[in-house]
Amino acid sequence: MSITEQIYESMKQGIANGTYQPSENLPEQELSNVYGVSRNTIKKVLLMLERENLVVIEPNKGAKVRSYSMDEVLEFLELRANLEGFITRLAVNRFTPDDIKNLEETLRVMKVHYSNNELIEYSKNNQIFHNAIYSACPNKLAVELTKNLKSQMSKYNTKTILIPGRDSQSYSEHSAILDAIKNKDSDLADALMVMHIMNVRKTFKENYKFLF
Known part of the structure; x- marks a missing residue:
């Protein structure tokens, strides 16, 4: 499993167990520092999470955990x-x-x-x-x-x-x-x-x- 996949699984689990709360912002630089990887790797992870509707990425605003009504x-x-x-x-x-x-x-x-x-x-x-x-x-x-x-x-x-x-x-x-x-x-x-x-x-x- 690549480092990108490992971070993806970690963040996916974090969203599931509430470590990342609905509507919580997911700043690329902070995540880069937490996981010790480049921002480009974090971008890839966030895109993977977006494809599963777990994350919303807004232009000029960044990513946040998706919330549901x-x-x-x-x-x-x-x-x-x-x-x-x-x-x-x-x-x-x-x-x-x-x-x-x-x-x-x-x-x-x-x-x-x-x-x-x-x-x-x-x-x-x-x-x-x-x-x-x-x-x-x-x-x-x-x-x-x-x-x-x-x-x-x-x-x-x-x-x-x-x-x-x-x-x-x-x-x-x-x-x-x-x-x-x-x-x-x-x-x-x-x-x-x-x-x-x-x-x-x-x-x-x-x-x-x-x-x-």
């Missing part, structure tokens, strides 16, 4: 719900016994973190659960589109778990999705996944001011 996030979640339902439907009959065991283990770990109120770790395993479904889906374009959307909204994706009661609801939703997958019920798995993401959307909408 509540309506934009709600639109994203609505689209994501339908994409993930479609992905789950296609994935159901592709799961091997080992895949099912891995999902069961991930859900078990999620329960441990949920029970211990370890919400950040819970969210990480939540992503592992969804990624396992993506891996089983034969429609790679749908998966790519979903991952791209989630990458753009990564800062917003995990915050709803902080809302009291959402962790137990989330665990129940994932457990139901897994049961539908194990029963090879693609219609139900699709519907449950859509409901899961739409519940995330509902929680986000009801608690937007608290979260942001």
